[in-house]
Amino acid sequence: KEVETQTKLANVVVLATGGTIAGAGASAANSATYQAAKVGIEQLIAGIPELSKLANVRGEQVMQIASESITNDNLLQLGRRVSELADSKDVDGIVITHGTDTLEETAYFLNLVEKTDKPIIVVGSMRPGTAMSADGMLNLYNAVAVASSKEAHGKGVLVTMNDEIQSGRDVSKMINIKTEAFKSAWGPLGMVVEGKSYWFRLPAKRHTMDSEFDIKNIKSLPDVEIAYSYGNVSDTAYKALAQSGAKAIIHAGTGNGSVSSRVVPSLQALRKDGVQIIRSSHVNAGGFVLRNAEQPDDKYDWVVAHDLNPQKARILAMVALTKTNDSKELQRMFWEY
Numbered sequence: 001k002e003v004e005t006q007t008k009l010a011n012v013v014v015l016a017t018g019g020t021i022a023g024a025g026a027s028a029a030n031s032a033t034y035q036a037a038k039v040g041i042e043q044l045i046a047g048i049p050e051l052s053k054l055a056n057v058r059g060e061q062v063m064q065i066a067s068e069s070i071t072n073d074n075l076l077q078l079g080r081r082v083s084e085l086a087d088s089k090d091v092d093g094i095v096i097t098h099g100t101d102t103l104e105e106t107a108y109f110l111n112l113v114e115k116t117d118k119p120i121i122v123v124g125s126m127r128p129g130t131a132m133s134a135d136g137m138l139n140l141y142n143a144v145a146v147a148s149s150k151e152a153h154g155k156g157v158l159v160t161m162n163d164e165i166q167s168g169r170d171v172s173k174m175i176n177i178k179t180e181a182f183k184s185a186w187g188p189l190g191m192v193v194e195g196k197s198y199w200f201r202l203p204a205k206r207h208t209m210d211s212e213f214d215i216k217n218i219k220s221l222p223d224v225e226i227a228y229s230y231g232n233v234s235d236t237a238y239k240a241l242a243q244s245g246a247k248a249i250i251h252a253g254t255g256n257g258s259v260s261s262r263v264v265p266s267l268q269a270l271r272k273d274g275v276q277i278i279r280s281s282h283v284n285a286g287g288f289v290l291r292n293a294e295q296p297d298d299k300y301d302w303v304v305a306h307d308l309n310p311q312k313a314r315i316l317a318m319v320a321l322t323k324t325n326d327s328k329e330l331q332r333m334f335w336e337y
C-alpha cells in the first residue's frame with residue numbers, strides 16, 4: 001500500500017491555447033517563418049511519450065490562437081477553467097501552452113487571480129515543432145515535470161522555458177529570435193533538468209492563495225490601455241485612449257517612467273477627469289519607477305508601476321480596478337503584487 005502511494009503519478013491537465021508551441025512550418029529549416037496555433041493538444045502530447053513517466057497527462061484545447069490576439073474575454077475564459085480544474089481533487093497540477101508574445105501577461109494574470117497552491121505552469125516555445133532544434137517538446141516536458149512536483153506548490157504561477165523556472169510575475173519576453181528569450185530582471189527561481197527541479201529562490205510578492213483577487217468574483221475586466229513615450233511625443237494617443245473609454249492609462253515611459261513636458265498637462269487634465277495615470281517604463285531589461293522621482297505623483301495623484309513593465313502593469317491595473325478606483329489603494333496594490 002505504501003509503495004503504491006509513493007509511486008502514484010500526479011494528474012496533470014494541459015490546457016492548450018495555441019502559439020508557436022502548436023506551430024507548423026513548411027520545412028525543418030523554417031525556425032522563424034511558420035504558422036502558429038496549428039497543431040492540436042492531443043498530437044502535442046502524443047509526440048512526447050516520456051510524459052507518461054512523469055504524470056497522468058490529459059489535454060484540453062481551450063482555444064487555438066496566436067497569443068497577440070488574446071482578448072480580456074479569452075483571459076477570463078482561461079482563468080475560469082484553470083480555477084475549476086484547480087478546485088477538482090482529481091487534478092494535481094495544470095500546464096497552459098501559450099504563444100510567447102503575451103505569455104507573460106497571461107502568467108501574471110493567473111498569478112493574481114487563481115486561489116490555489118497547486119502548480120500552474122505556463123509554457124511556450126520559440127520554434128515550431130516542425131523545425132530543427134525545436135524547443136517546445138523539452139519546454140512542455142519540463143512544464144509537466146514541474147506541474148507534477150510537490151516543490152512547485154505555493155510558488156505562484158510559473159513559466160518553464162529554456163530549462164529555467166521563472167516566476168510568472170517577473171518573467172518577460174526579451175528577444176523574439178532566440179530560444180533564450182524569457183528573462184526576469186530579478187533572476188529565475190530555479191532550473192528544471194531531466195525532469196527534476198532545482199530551486200534557488202522564492203517570489204516575494206503576493207500571489208495566488210495570498211492574493212486579494214479571485215477569478216470567481218471577476219465578471220469582466222475594465223478597459224486599460226498603454227501609451228508609448230519617446231522624444232517629441234505628443235498627447236494625441238493619451239487623449240484618444242481616454243476618449244474611447246480607458247479607465248486607466250499606462251504610461252510606457254522613458255527611463256524611470258519620465259513624462260515629457262509636452263504631455264504632462266494633458267495627463268494632469270485626464271486625471272482630473274477621473275482617468276487613472278500609471279507611470280511605467282519601457283526600459284527592456286526592467287524599469288524601476290519610484291513615486292515622486294521624475295514627477296510629483298503625490299501632487300498629480302498618479303500611480304507608479306514600480307518594476308512592472310507596461311503590459312504587466314495593464315494586467316494588474318485591470319484586476320485592481322475590479323476592486324477599487326482609489327488611487328492610494330491602486331498604489332498599495334502596485335507595491336504588493
Ligand SMILES: NC(=O)CC[C@H](N)C(=O)O
Pocket residue numbers: 018019020021036065066067068098099100101102124125126127
Ligand atoms: N513564439 C511564439 O509563440 C510566437 C507566436 C505567436 N506570435 C504567439 O504569440 O502566439
